[in-house]
Every structure is written in structure tokens, then in C-alpha cells.
Amino acid sequence: MNILWLQSAGCGGCTMSLLCAENPNVFDLLNGAGLEFLWHPALSLETGSEVRALLSKVESGEIALDILCVEGSIVRGPNGTGRFHMLAGTGRSMLDWVQSLAPLAQHVVAVGTCATYGGVTSAGENPSDAVGLQYDGTHKGGALAANFRSRSGMPVVNVAGCPTHPDWVTETLLLLAAGALDHTALDGFGRPRFYADNLVHHACPKNEFYEYKASATNLSEIGCMMEHLGCVGTQAVGDCNIRGWNGEGSCTRAGYPCINCTAPEFEEPGHKFTETPKFAGIPVGLPSDMPKAWFMALASLSKAATPHRIGVNATSDRISVPPSLKKTKP
Ligand code: SF4
Ligand code: SF4
16 A cells, blocks of 8 residues: 655654654565555655655556555645645645545545644634644644544544654554445544553653652652643543653653643643642543543542652652562461
8 A cells, every 4th residue: 555644833842753763663564564655645655746646646646546645734824725734846735635635535644733633833812824734723623624534434533643653553554454444443532542542641650649649749750740831631632651762751751741732722722731720629631531520539538548658759750768668477
């Protein structure tokens, strides 16, 4: 299968992330699955007239398009023309190209939260009118219509994340190539469930602190970051702490709160990313599927039961109280 990859209004970080695929690297992995790039703006040698000729052949149907990947949001301004972002040398906007090519593709894949829901590019007053491919934030309908379907009958596959994990992209492409990803494998926001059925909270190394609501108060401390530092790992989808990044990392493993970058409108939480909004001292955003009354009851119980070791370590920048040794029988 071939892949045409277009980079629209984003930072290019999702391609940078893709290059971090390892064991095997992204090229060996895709080649092994019979996938090849028709063209990728950063990874292919072709440029200028060669690319224009290629796009014409795809558009005319001379080259069948298997997978269209789009990275970055689609700019619709000014006034719906998309001319704030022209595809250089073609005299046409990226909006125009995407709307023309997407119906020709067997599958359309939005790579990263800019391409899925608008992401960082659409933050603030959004003067460029940036949107995702099939979503405008949480609302269906972006550069493509809400009811858009590719030739396979699938909606846009939304590989959200800012940046998105390299394995989420390669696994999606491999599943599509194998005919093993249908609409039942996507969640309510079009994200592949193989990673979106997990929460970032799963396998976070701070889970012991979370159990007792033993909380960090500053970014350098090792306690749970939910209560004071804005972590929404209990609500954010992603297997970041199970699969790891670059072999082992994740935001919370590195001591930074999860900011829910796989979700629509994560870019504007309405408060600082590193602050937990509270009402009467209680965090406003509660863990997914947790009734408020239960959370409050459990939180106060577990705080009362916090072992000395966990309470002290939570506000330390390293383990200062080790686990006590289990007494052995004489
Ligand atoms: S989703 Fe994030 S990393 Fe990817 S292009 Fe947009 S801003 Fe960059
Ligand atoms: S830091 Fe966040 S992800 Fe980790 S245990 Fe606390 S709430 Fe969960």
C-alpha cells in the first residue's frame, strides 16, 4: 500500500516523533508491512515539479491512493478560502488539496491533535480558522464534512496526541494495511481503541502516591500531581505509561503533569496546565467513571491512612524515607 503524507499547519513534531520509532525503525517497519511513502515532505527526496506531477497523477486517478496521512490542522481562513496556507507552487490551498484528495483515498489518517481536532494551531482566537480534518474541537465537521467517509467506508482515523506516539501511527498503518481496523476499533472521537481504551494513569509510577492522595506541591516533587499540579492522567486516554516513549519515558514519569493532549480542545483548559482547578478545595475534574461522592469519601479515608513513608516522599524530590524492612521470624 502507498502513503501520501501532507504536512499542514502544525509544528512538524509528529513527524519528528515518528522518526523515534525503534525496533525496527520506521522505514524498516513500514517496508516489512508492504507500506511505502508515495511522498512525505520531510522524508522524501522529491520536490517542486516532481511533487506537483505526483499530486496530479493521484488526483486524476492515474495513481491509486491507499492511505492519505495529514499532519497539522487545516487552515480555512480567510473567509473559508484556505488561502492563508497555500501548498507552495501549486496555486491551491492545502484545504483545497485535502478536500480533493481525501475522497480518493482508501483510508484517511489524521496524525496528531492538530490534524484530528485543530490542536495548538487552533488555540486562542484562532484567526486562521484552523480545524481538524473531521472535527472542529469536539464538534464533528472540520475541513471534511461530519459524514465524510473514505473509499473504505471509514471516517477519518484520528491518531490524536501532541505529538502523537510513533507506535500509535505505525500500528494504525499496519492494522489498516492488514485490513484489521474497522470503525468498531475507533472510540467516540475516532481514536484507535488499541491505545485509547487505556488511561494515562494506568501504570503511572506515581500510582502509590495517588492511592493515598499523597500529593506533590511543586513540580520537582515525586508525589501524585492530580491534586495540585493539574495532572489529568485519570481522565486522559493513552497508553503512555504502559508503552512508554523512546523506550521508557512519559510525561508523568518525567515529573510533568498529563495535560490530556489526546483530547479535543486540550490546548485551552481554561487554567494553567500545571494548576488543578478546585471548588471548595476539591479538584473539579474527577477521575473518569468516578462518582464525586465516592471520590470524596475515598480521598478523605486514604489521606487519613497515608503511611509516613509515602506522605514524606510525596513532597521530596527523591525518596527520602525507604520502605521499612519486613521483620523476619527469629
Ligand atoms: S499535534 Fe502537536 S506535535 Fe503534532 S504538529 Fe500539532 S503541535 Fe506539532
Ligand atoms: S501523577 Fe497523574 S497519572 Fe500519575 S498517578 Fe497521579 S493522577 Fe495518575
